[in-house]
Amino acid sequence: xxxxxxxxxxxxxxxxxxxxxxxxxxxxxxxxxxxxxxxxxxxxxxxxxxxxxxxxxxxxxxxxxxxxxxxxxxxxxxxxxxxxxxxxxxxxxxxxxxxxxxxxxxxxxxxxxxxxxxxxxxxxxxxxxxxxxxxxxxxxxxxxxxxxxxxxxxxxxxxxxxxxxxxxxxxxxxxxxxxxxxxxxxxxxxxxxxxxxxxxxxxxxxxxxxxxxxxxxxxxxxxxxxxxxxxxxxxxxxxxxxxxxxxxxxxxxxxxxxxxxxxxxxxxxxxxxxxxxxxxxxxxxxxxxxxxxxxxxxxxxxxxxxxxxxxxxxxxxxxxxxxxxxxxxxxxxxxxxxxxxxxxxxxxxxxxxxxxxxxxxxxxxxxxxxxxxxxxxxxxxxxxxxxxxxxxxxxxxxxxxxxxxxxxxxxxxxxxxxxxxxxxxxxxxxxxxxxxxxxxxxxxxxxxxxx
Amino acid sequence: xxxxxxxxxxxxxxxxxxxxxxxxxxxxxxxxxxxxxxxxxxxxxxxxxxxxxxxxxxxxxxxxxxxxxxxxxxxxxxxxxxxxxxxxxxxxxxxxxxxxxxxxxxxxxxxxxxxxxxxxxxxxxxxxxxxxxxxxxxxxxxxxxxxxxxxxxxxxxxxxxxxxxxxxxxxxxxxxxxxxxxxxxxxxxxxxxxxxxxxxxxxxxxxxxxxxxxxxxxxxxxxxxxxxxxxxxxxxxxxxxxxxxxxxxxxxxxxxxxxxxxxxxxxxxxxxxxxxxxxxxxxxxxxxxxxxxxxxxxxxxxxxxxxxxxxxxxxxxxxxxxxxxxxxxxxxxxxxxxxxxxxxxxxxxxxxxxxxxxxxxxxxxxxxxxxxxxxxxxxxxxxxxxxxxxxxxxxxxxxxxxxxxxxxxxxxxxxxxxxxxxxxxxxxxxxxxxxxxxxxxxxxxxxxxxxxxxxxxxxxxxxxxxxxxxxxxxxxxxxxxxxxx
Ligand SMILES: Cc1cc2nc3c(=O)[nH]c(=O)nc-3n(C[C@H](O)[C@H](O)[C@H](O)COP(=O)(O)OP(=O)(O)OC[C@H]3O[C@@H](n4cnc5c(N)ncnc54)[C@H](O)[C@@H]3O)c2cc1C
Ligand SMILES: Cc1cc2nc3c(=O)[nH]c(=O)nc-3n(C[C@H](O)[C@H](O)[C@H](O)COP(=O)(O)OP(=O)(O)OC[C@H]3O[C@@H](n4cnc5c(N)ncnc54)[C@H](O)[C@@H]3O)c2cc1C
Numbered sequence: 001x002x003x004x005x006x007x008x009x010x011x012x013x014x015x016x017x018x019x020x021x022x023x024x025x026x027x028x029x030x031x032x033x034x035x036x037x038x039x040x041x042x043x044x045x046x047x048x049x050x051x052x053x054x055x056x057x058x059x060x061x062x063x064x065x066x067x068x069x070x071x072x073x074x075x076x077x078x079x080x081x082x083x084x085x086x087x088x089x090x091x092x093x094x095x096x097x098x099x100x101x102x103x104x105x106x107x108x109x110x111x112x113x114x115x116x117x118x119x120x121x122x123x124x125x126x127x128x129x130x131x132x133x134x135x136x137x138x139x140x141x142x143x144x145x146x147x148x149x150x151x152x153x154x155x156x157x158x159x160x161x162x163x164x165x166x167x168x169x170x171x172x173x174x175x176x177x178x179x180x181x182x183x184x185x186x187x188x189x190x191x192x193x194x195x196x197x198x199x200x201x202x203x204x205x206x207x208x209x210x211x212x213x214x215x216x217x218x219x220x221x222x223x224x225x226x227x228x229x230x231x232x233x234x235x236x237x238x239x240x241x242x243x244x245x246x247x248x249x250x251x252x253x254x255x256x257x258x259x260x261x262x263x264x265x266x267x268x269x270x271x272x273x274x275x276x277x278x279x280x281x282x283x284x285x286x287x288x289x290x291x292x293x294x295x296x297x298x299x300x301x302x303x304x305x306x307x308x309x310x311x312x313x314x315x316x317x318x319x320x321x322x323x324x325x326x327x328x329x330x331x332x333x334x335x336x337x338x339x340x341x342x343x344x345x346x347x348x349x350x351x352x353x354x355x356x357x358x359x360x361x362x363x364x365x366x367x368x369x370x371x372x373x374x375x376x377x378x379x380x381x382x383x384x385x386x387x388x389x390x391x392x393x394x395x396x397x398x399x400x401x402x403x404x405x406x407x408x409x410x411x412x413x414x415x416x417x418x419x420x421x422x423x424x425x426x427x428x429x430x431x432x433x434x435x436x437x438x439x440x441x442x443x444x445x446x447x448x449x450x451x
Numbered sequence: 452x453x454x455x456x457x458x459x460x461x462x463x464x465x466x467x468x469x470x471x472x473x474x475x476x477x478x479x480x481x482x483x484x485x486x487x488x489x490x491x492x493x494x495x496x497x498x499x500x501x502x503x504x505x506x507x508x509x510x511x512x513x514x515x516x517x518x519x520x521x522x523x524x525x526x527x528x529x530x531x532x533x534x535x536x537x538x539x540x541x542x543x544x545x546x547x548x549x550x551x552x553x554x555x556x557x558x559x560x561x562x563x564x565x566x567x568x569x570x571x572x573x574x575x576x577x578x579x580x581x582x583x584x585x586x587x588x589x590x591x592x593x594x595x596x597x598x599x600x601x602x603x604x605x606x607x608x609x610x611x612x613x614x615x616x617x618x619x620x621x622x623x624x625x626x627x628x629x630x631x632x633x634x635x636x637x638x639x640x641x642x643x644x645x646x647x648x649x650x651x652x653x654x655x656x657x658x659x660x661x662x663x664x665x666x667x668x669x670x671x672x673x674x675x676x677x678x679x680x681x682x683x684x685x686x687x688x689x690x691x692x693x694x695x696x697x698x699x700x701x702x703x704x705x706x707x708x709x710x711x712x713x714x715x716x717x718x719x720x721x722x723x724x725x726x727x728x729x730x731x732x733x734x735x736x737x738x739x740x741x742x743x744x745x746x747x748x749x750x751x752x753x754x755x756x757x758x759x760x761x762x763x764x765x766x767x768x769x770x771x772x773x774x775x776x777x778x779x780x781x782x783x784x785x786x787x788x789x790x791x792x793x794x795x796x797x798x799x800x801x802x803x804x805x806x807x808x809x810x811x812x813x814x815x816x817x818x819x820x821x822x823x824x825x826x827x828x829x830x831x832x833x834x835x836x837x838x839x840x841x842x843x844x845x846x847x848x849x850x851x852x853x854x855x856x857x858x859x860x861x862x863x864x865x866x867x868x869x870x871x872x873x874x875x876x877x878x879x880x881x882x883x884x885x886x887x888x889x890x891x892x893x894x895x896x897x898x899x900x901x902x903x904x905x906x907x908x909x910x911x912x913x914x915x916x917x918x919x920x921x922x923x924x925x926x927x928x929x930x931x932x933x934x935x936x
Contacts, residue, residue, distance in 0.1 A: 239685040
């Protein structure tokens with residue numbers, strides 16, 4: 001079967017589009033033999049990709065869309081026949097600085113885009129996990145933002161249009177490069193965050209912003225997370241246009257150089273990022289400081305390039321963890337999320353010494369999102385059992401309150417038992433209908449989002 | 452047609468589904484669903500619902516129902532679905548694309564009674580409102596908390612949040628803040644078959660498609676949004692407002708392009724051209740704009756006070772370099788309102804220029820504004836028609852409105868042809884056929900300019916997921932296939 005797929009594909013695409021056997025290991029979607037795809041394709045044109053998907057639909061192959069392949073195990077499925085990567089679609093098709101928009105291939109990395117737009121003083125203010133090396137297409141397909149969402153929003157707020165090659169190979173173009181567009185239903189937004197289950201995003205148009213003139217980061221420390229929480233909430237609700245309000249525990253970050261600036265890496269920290277003109281940043285900083293004056297143990301300040309570099313390391317926050325979970329409630333319920341995370345800490349304690357070692361928390365304070373990373377899960381029979389039941393009941397409690405728990409990454413066995421996704425609830429039937437409309441044979445990323 | 456029981460029957464038009472008479476059984480069931488007081492079937496009273504603010508097309512519905520909550524909407528939808536009668540949502544009827552018209556017959560469901568603010572939650576900067584709440588009423592309810600609802604269509608004192616959701620409306624300040632879809636986080640929707648679903652929700656990001664994003668802008672074709680969860684933002688602490696006067700429209704658009712490309716991000720950049728200025732100054736709304744000017748540009752910055760002054764100065768410089776004859780600064784809130792007046796009252800004043808007004812709405816890349824407007828003016832000259840431009844310049848969202856007299860068939864034909872050409876010009880420049888008013892009934896014919904037949908088929912399919920029977924606001928947005936569907 002594997003061989004058959006490979007030789008069939010070989011007749012359909014240019015030889016350069018077929019990733020050599022020796023490199024397949026880099027495109028694993030899960031553990032064991034099943035986690036190794038039979039073929040990985042990197043087409044250079046939409047037409048080439050369309051042919052492959054049309055054939056895959058006929059044959060019923062399971063296909064996983066991919067960008068540069070750095071985070072393929074997140075969200076499942078762990079067993080596919082074919083991975084299609086946008087790696088060879090990295091061209092900037094159009095960049096018009098005066099319009100503050102660009103159109104580029106989905107495989108272009110954030111750093112690649114930056115090289116193009118930075119000389120013109122413009123940027124795309126998105127900072128998804130994984131950092132600048134990830135592709136635009138992946139961030140758009142996952143709909144994921146990072147700390148900057150506090151001021152700038154997530155990909156849904158930036159993408160103006162995209163090309164989607166649907167599951168059966170139809171090449172569909174939605175939206176455009178104008179900043180306001182209500183012609184037809186908003187399939188662009190439907191595609192953003194559809195996790196590759198409707199189609200492969202091959203090109204993206206998005207709006208850019210002027211790079212702020214000045215940048216300052218303030219790091220506030222002193223006491224436990226519970227002490228910093230009210231402060232964090234107050235900052236997120238202040239009328240100042242802060243670019244990011246993040247709560248981290250511990251603050252420690254590899255290569256961030258925090259200790260050198262006097263921060264206490266082992267303790268929790270509240271991170272505020274200030275962006276704007278010199279006058280604005282100065283004013284924001286003065287007002288933050290006066291709001292804080294009585295309440296903090298210590299305050300560190302980073303500026304300009306140092307500040308920017310710090311946020312880039314912040315982005316690699318969960319690298320290497322065995323399990324990353326994402327807990328969501330309303331922002332005002334962040335305290336509840338932190339309490340819930342303590343239960344996870346108890347589990348970590350039972351499995352590690354010293355108790356609780358290595359668990360990390362990071363919250364987008366304004367959005368009510370808490371990410372929990374567990375570096376090491378117990379191995380061997382039965383070790384995961386308490387995790388399975390704890391995570392299930394945690395999810396039930398969050399869903400009960402209108403929230404959600406998703407497992408961003410974790411061991412296949414755990415993901416299988418708990419499920420990466422929670423219930424789509426009332427939306428399930430509509431979602432299934434839409435999936436069938438774009439991917440009638442259901443070949444793309446089967447199982448994702450519960451579909 | 453009269454059945455043996457003496458009941459009038461639904462008359463189905465062979466192609467489109469035109470319902471000529473509503474069977475009295477249906478009317479009875481609607482009365483049971485919402486109470487007789489809230490079902491309108493008297494032809495005189497139905498005339499109120501025969502058009503929206505784009506009055507070119509007029510057609511009264513068979514009946515109008517005014518439910519008070521989700522439950523009643525659901526009951527009404529069930530009745531109509533069971534009888535195969537089209538259902539047409541309607542907010543305040545300020546739409547400019549004929550969206551709320553029952554053009555294939557059927558029953559209009561008006562949301563005017565669903566005007567309750569259900570929750571204002573400053574701790575989470577959100578509110579939940581019924582769909583019939585007026586845009587400005589929502590901001591007023593948030594004001595005590597220092598918050599407001601950002602999207603501000605010029606019709607905001609009259610239009611409903613439900614209508615804004617359905618059209619994905621914009622407004623002058625959407626340049627900085629973004630349009631409606633950025634602010635809608637959850638929706639309670641009554642689907643065309645009467646089922647109720649909750650989509651999205653601020654507390655529940657992720658494990659689903661962005662169905663809220665898809666619903667916003669669906670122009671009443673996916674069901675009726677009965678409750679809307681919105682994100683609120685802080686009221687800006689300070690503003691700076693400029694009014695720049697130019698000899699020509701081209702100078703004004705060059706100033707806009709230059710303001711954007713030097714890296715300024717104003718809250719609003721709005722232009723009115725000479726024809727519009729003349730109309731405003733001749734009306735009761737006279738704002739003191741010089742009538743010999745080629746164009747006037749309103750520039751506004753907002754946010755924290757620090758730095759605003761410098762930004763305003765830099766924008767003023769851009770205007771001067773582009774050839775502004777003068778730049779006025781608002782020194783007080785009254786002066787600010789005065790500077791805005793000529794822009795805000797433009798639509799109202801234009802109505803007085805001639806019996807009919809064709810409001811157009813297209814978007815082009817901001818870098819192409821000057822060139823596109825020059826071509827539009829050339830078209831106007833060639834067809835001998837009068838175009839008055841008033842537009843969201845910073846977003847590239849044009850409203851080249853045409854004033855004319857429908858009673859003059861020759862002029863009407865020229866207006867038709869010219870507007871088609873204008874659409875084509877905008878699309879060729881990399882733009883699109885509507886930036887904020889929606890496709891509705893009247894721009895369906897332009898959809899093939901921006902979508903391939905295959906993409907149109909997908910749009911029909913997407914609609915079918917919400918409305919398999921095609922009963923919800925039929926005849927809108929997606930053009931029909933040859934032979935009808
Ligand atoms: C350490 C780390 C942690 C991360 N944590 C999270 C997280 O918690 N949540 C989260 O959402 N993301 C997470 N990501 C993903 C990240 O945000 C970027 O999206 C990713 O790193 C981009 O890299 P890539 O181009 O190699 O994408 P890939 O690894 O190639 O793809 C990432 C995902 O996006 C899909 N995808 C990629 N391109 C396309 C496309 N063109 N069309 C359709 N689907 C596509 C793939 O199916 C896959 O699921 C993480 C990444 C890293 C490295
Ligand atoms: C003077 C003037 C200025 C304007 N300025 C602007 C502007 O600056 N920006 C802008 O974008 N628009 C503007 N408009 C257009 C119009 O005001 C907007 O489109 C507005 O959102 C329509 O709201 P409404 O409540 O009047 O909706 P209606 O006109 O009643 O309906 C519009 C559409 O929405 C659907 N609909 C209504 N309520 C619901 C619901 N609850 N659920 C599902 N579908 C529903 C209807 O079926 C219809 O398709 C202007 C109009 C006028 C007259």
